[in-house]
Amino acid sequence: MRIVIVEDEKPNSDRLTRLIMALKPNAHILIVLESITDSIAWFSTNPTPDLVMMDVRLSDGLSFEILSKIKISCPIIFTTAYDEYAVRAFKFNSVDYLLKPVVPEELAAAFSKLDTLVKDELNTKLENLLNFVSAKEYRSRFLLPYRDGFKTLLVSDIKYFFLELKIIKAKLHNGTEEVIPLKMDELESQLDPKLFFRANRQYIIHIDAIDQIYNHFNSKLVVLIKNNPGLEIIVSREKAGLLKTWIDY
Numbered sequence: 001m002r003i004v005i006v007e008d009e010k011p012n013s014d015r016l017t018r019l020i021m022a023l024k025p026n027a028h029i030l031i032v033l034e035s036i037t038d039s040i041a042w043f044s045t046n047p048t049p050d051l052v053m054m055d056v057r058l059s060d061g062l063s064f065e066i067l068s069k070i071k072i073s074c075p076i077i078f079t080t081a082y083d084e085y086a087v088r089a090f091k092f093n094s095v096d097y098l099l100k101p102v103v104p105e106e107l108a109a110a111f112s113k114l115d116t117l118v119k120d121e122l123n124t125k126l127e128n129l130l131n132f133v134s135a136k137e138y139r140s141r142f143l144l145p146y147r148d149g150f151k152t153l154l155v156s157d158i159k160y161f162f163l164e165l166k167i168i169k170a171k172l173h174n175g176t177e178e179v180i181p182l183k184m185d186e187l188e189s190q191l192d193p194k195l196f197f198r199a200n201r202q203y204i205i206h207i208d209a210i211d212q213i214y215n216h217f218n219s220k221l222v223v224l225i226k227n228n229p230g231l232e233i234i235v236s237r238e239k240a241g242l243l244k245t246w247i248d249y
Contacts, residue, residue: 001027004042006054006063007079008034012100016053016079019107035059039066048074051095051114056080075117077110138192142170144178153178159209160225160233161187163202171228197246199223203233207247 001024007013013032020027030049033039035058043066054063054076066072081100095117096110142153158170161180168180168187180187188198198204211226219237221244235243 001051002030002049003027003051003053004030004049005032006034006039006052006058006066007032008055008059012055012079016102019102019104020053022104023108023111036061036063036065039063040069043070043072048072050074052076054078075114077114139190142178142180144181155191159206159228161196161204175227193246194249197243199233199235199239199243205233210247213243213247 003020005013005016007016017029017032020029030046031042033042037060051074052072054066056063056078057080063078075095077095078097079100079102080097095114096106098106098110140155142155143150144153153170153172157172157174159173160171161184162169162171163184168182168184170178170180172178182190184198184201184204188196188204191204195207196204197207205223205225209225210223212224214222214224216222216234219240221235221240223233223235223243225231225233
C-alpha cells in the first residue's frame with residue numbers, strides 16, 4: 001500500500017507513521033506533505049497513491065482547499081483534533097475521520113473498513129470484466145451444403161425450427177424449408193434467447209413469428225404461427241409462464 005501523509009506537525013506525522021507500519025508492515029510512506037501548497041504541487045505531478053492520511057487543519061489553511069483544486073481519486077482518512085469538520089470530510093472520498101491523538105484501535109478499524117471497500121471495488125471490477133469477456137455472440141447465419149458447394153442462411157429469415165423424423169428443419173418466411181445439421185439442444189444454445197424460445201421438444205419459435213396464443217387445457221398454451229394455418233404448437237404448463245414472461249419483457 002502506497003500512502004501519502006498530509007500533516008504539518010512532525011511529532012504527529014512520525015507517530016502516525018509508526019502506527020501505520022505496525023499495522024501494515026508492507027506499507028510504503030511515499031512522502032509527508034506539510035502544507036496546502038506543497039500538497040497541490042505533489043498531487044498534480046505524481047501518480048495517485050493507494051491512500052492519503054490527511055490532517056484537516058494545516059499551517060496555511062484547511063486541507064479541503066487541496067481537494068477543491070485537484071482531484072484525489074484514492075480513499076482518504078482524515079485526522080484532526082477538531083470534530084466540527086466530520087460532515088464536510090465525508091463529502092470527499094473519506095473512509096474514516098479520526099480524532100487526534102490517533103489510537104491504534106481506531107486506525108486498525110479504519111484500515112479494516114478500507115480493506116472492505118477495496119475488496120468490494122475489485123470484485124465489482126472483476127464481475128464487470130467477466131461479464132464483458134463472457135458476453136456471448138449468438139448465431140446470425142448458417143452455412144449449408146448446396147449442390148456442389150455451400151450457401152448461407154440468415155437466422156433473420158427463419159420463423160421457427162422444428163423436428164421431423166429426427167431431422168431439424170428451419171421454416172423460412174418465404175414458406176420454404178431448410179435442413180439444419182444440428183441437434184435441437186445445440187441449436188437452442190446457439191440462438192439468441194431474446195428472439196427464440198424452445199416451445200417444446202419439437203419446436204423453437206421466433207418471437208416475431210407468433211400470431212396468437214390461446215389457453216389450453218391443464219394450464220397449457222397453444223401458439224399459432226403467422227401464415228401457417230393449421231399449425232398449433234403446444235406449450236406445457238411448466239413452460240407457459242416462461243413463454244408469457246419472454247414475450248412480455
